[in-house]
Amino acid sequence: MASFFSKLFGLSGGAAKDAETLPGKTETYADCRITAAPKREASQYRLGGIIEKEIDGQMRARSFIRADVFSSEQDATDAAFRKARQIIDQHGSSLFADDAPTRQV
Template sequence: MASFLSKLFGFSSGSSAEASASSGKTETYGDCLIRANPMREGAQFRLAGSIEKEVDGVVRVRTFIRADLFSSEQDVIDATLRKAHQIIDQHGPSLFSDDAASRQV
């Protein structure tokens, strides 16, 4: 009974495993590296990923998390790659023009 209540209120180690990111897929688009990092939330996956680019010898990372939830891990990976392509196309060179090594987009 105590085990059930612990899981119900998030006091078990299982809840932290669900919150961690799943292993994703990487893809090169233009001169950027895209990493799909779907986040498991219960029985669903949240769209999350990062875009990396080397600028003047320094790797700059732009991460993104969206509200979209998917029931299939493959569906969220495909959607993450499409969203990253859209972000790169919309922002162009300004995506990495600041001096920040890492930031959210």
């Protein structure tokens, strides 16, 4: 009975378990590989993804997570591709200029 109320009111500590990154689809845009990585949170999907580019033989990655949530995985994936293209267009060459192997944008 206690576990029923814990799950009902979110007291089970399952929030971390519920926020799982789903394997994403990829596409190429402006010499970058974009991987949509929506995170499942309860019954919704949070917008997220990874932008990768090979520079001088080394792969650089820029990850992003946004506050936007969607009711379907497909909507979150589509939005991740749109957001990644926007990030690439806005940042241009400065997106990977710091030579950091990985970072958040």
